[in-house]
Amino acid sequence: MKPLSMIAGAMLLAVPAFAQNTFEGHYTRPLGDVLNDISQRFNVRLKYNVDTVGLKLSYADSRVRPYSVEESLTNVLSPFDFKFVKQDARTYKIKSYEQARRTVPDGEKLLAYMSSLYSDKASWEARRDSLSRQVRELLTIDQALAKRVGGKPVFSKVRKFDGYSVRNFYLETYPGLYVCGSIYEPSGKGVKGKHPLIICPNGHFGNGRYNKAQQQRLATLARMGAICVDYDLYAWGESALQVGSEAHQTAEAHVIQAMNGISILDFMMERKDVDPTRIGVNGGSGGGTQTVLLSLIDPRYTAACPVVxxxxxxxxxxxxxxxxxxxxxxxxxxxxxxxxAFAPRPMCVVSDGKDWTSAVPVLEYPYLQRVYGFYNAADKVSNVHLPSEGHDFGPNKRNAVYDFFINVFGLDRSRLDESKVTIEPFEALYSFGPDGSLMPANAIRFKK
Incomplete structure (x- = not known):
């Protein structure tokens, strides 16, 4: 007679392979089926930015909480590094986990925690100084700056327009690596003397620093009396001729763009017509992120305006x-x-109702006011919120920028007229020339 252990083993082997929703199969079910059940159970719509085909979920039904659709989704999605984003009362989007993106409730919790770390100017400044030092270390910006070539910019001919002029430049940073950009300057009667300078890191809007809105903004600020500089994102525009566009999706882009911003400010500060007490930084989207970073790591800025x-x-x-x-x-x-960390220097935050800045008036802005309040300077930080608008650098965003710099730098509002701006063809703004033929002999060249 066979031992009971052998009989039991034979019985286990006889369990059909498809019977996965058992103790032996860890109660496994297809992820898609579980999500469909959740959708029906809670009467919600699920939209997908991920592919669930072929994915299996162990202990599937025990992950569902009959009292909470969101706890159920969290439990079901977490094994796959997926997450949900609530779009409205009855709609959730299923997405892959994003290390850089969280939710408004996450932001509320984080700011509440941070606010608990400092209650006055002294405790805040201890935190601020530690943050500034550690950001520099984590960014590795000092190592990058130590490797710079220290070259001088090369300029194009000046192009003159109504109340302003434009000229392009390229500047060698690392050996053979150049950053390209354009300088917009006031021109005409009464422009002698010192002018405010505004560094304008580019964002990810279409056509980069050559797009119409970018030209309108910098030229209008120049017409009102400011010297403005913009420059390519790393591996965008003319930079792509050197390193290819895929290099933008790398960590080195984070470092090199910050280094470029510091390097451009270095040579612009050598000009006798720049007022060192009026140095601004302004950009939108990714350029707004750069605006915050530059304002933290470079103490020469006196006003900042991150947009959307x-x-x-x-x-x-x-x-x-x-x-x-x-x-x-x-x-x-x-x-x-x-x-x-920019407090108490003037800052304007421009936000809108249709992207991740939608909660700024009730979340980030009150937090900034609290920190500025440590200096009795809550009036030095402002928020222009456009609830019906989306993620762009449209007229109302540009007007918010104009108003801010008119107020803090004393620009000439009577010169605010975008219709006077000449929109140049992209080729006119190329520092290396329309065909790249002006690229220096030692320049790195991307080979496909």
């Missing part, structure tokens, strides 16, 4: 904004706290 970018729950979705782990500084931080 600032949030406590979003670090920037591109590696050029979050490729280096700077949010680990201070045991964990966010762009809102990094922006607060």
């Amino acid at each position: 970018s600032l949030a406590s729950h979003f670090d920037g979705g591109c590696p050029c904004e979050s490729g280096m782990p700077i949010q680990r500084a201070g045991g964990g931080t966010c762009n809102a706290e990094l922006a607060a």
